Amino acid sequence: MTLSDVEHKDVIRNHFDSYAEKWSNRLDDYAYASRRDSVVRMARDVKYRAVLDVGCGSGDYVALLAGPDTDYVGMDISPGMINECRTKFPEQTFEVGDAVSTDFVDGRFDLVVCVAVLEYYRDANDIFVELRRLLSSSGEVVFCVQNGDNVSRPRDKKLLQSLGGIFALARRFRGKKIAQSQESKDSRVFHTRHSLDDMISIASAHGFELEDSDYSNCMVLPSFVDRGWGINKMISVLVGRMSLKSLGRRYGTSLICRFSKK
Numbered sequence: 001m002t003l004s005d006v007e008h009k010d011v012i013r014n015h016f017d018s019y020a021e022k023w024s025n026r027l028d029d030y031a032y033a034s035r036r037d038s039v040v041r042m043a044r045d046v047k048y049r050a051v052l053d054v055g056c057g058s059g060d061y062v063a064l065l066a067g068p069d070t071d072y073v074g075m076d077i078s079p080g081m082i083n084e085c086r087t088k089f090p091e092q093t094f095e096v097g098d099a100v101s102t103d104f105v106d107g108r109f110d111l112v113v114c115v116a117v118l119e120y121y122r123d124a125n126d127i128f129v130e131l132r133r134l135l136s137s138s139g140e141v142v143f144c145v146q147n148g149d150n151v152s153r154p155r156d157k158k159l160l161q162s163l164g165g166i167f168a169l170a171r172r173f174r175g176k177k178i179a180q181s182q183e184s185k186d187s188r189v190f191h192t193r194h195s196l197d198d199m200i201s202i203a204s205a206h207g208f209e210l211e212d213s214d215y216s217n218c219m220v221l222p223s224f225v226d227r228g229w230g231i232n233k234m235i236s237v238l239v240g241r242m243s244l245k246s247l248g249r250r251y252g253t254s255l256i257c258r259f260s261k262k
Contacts, residue, residue: 016057016076020084031217035216042212048109051065052075052104054075062089062092073092102130110139113141114144115143119191142257144256147195147254196249207262208260216248
């Protein structure tokens, strides 16, 4: 059964509430840490006095975006995440809210950071409409989405399905877990991937122009093969340093892009 938008948002809200207390622990994983580094690099290229952190989670970007002369606001659909933020950063402002409909006045922010939010919406246009309204005349937005051009995730999934029987047999005889793909706690949570071309097309339709793009966490080797070796991490670092975007586009799991309002 297909959920309505309201029902799916309830699922998402409950999904992230269940993770709230331990959410920040995932930054120990290179996939998330490298994504954060790319987002922060792009945000630092923008001159801003007021910033909205959409999908702020438990506060991954607060210390990196907020400052003594900065008006920082964090927003998340999950009350659990916002409670975590308010506990950890009592001096900052946090609100429970939906990215497609906020109470902020027009032109309130110079910068919007929107990390891992777009993928949970069926229609990305709704978010672009609202964020354009919230941005000042020269404002910019940094998005991070699941890379729609990535070939490694579907490849790994097929390989794991093919090798499932072998893994089950190995676990039985070795008495230990073999790396398998991670699934969401709730199977009703969907993720929509977006390619750079998708993002440019949607953004341009709403009066935005691409300023910069990047990819993070290149998974050239299957994740279960590279488990414990760190080869993919080394490749990712090399791709970043040498600006090998064609390789990043194919194997990067996250796409980070910055758009300016025109």
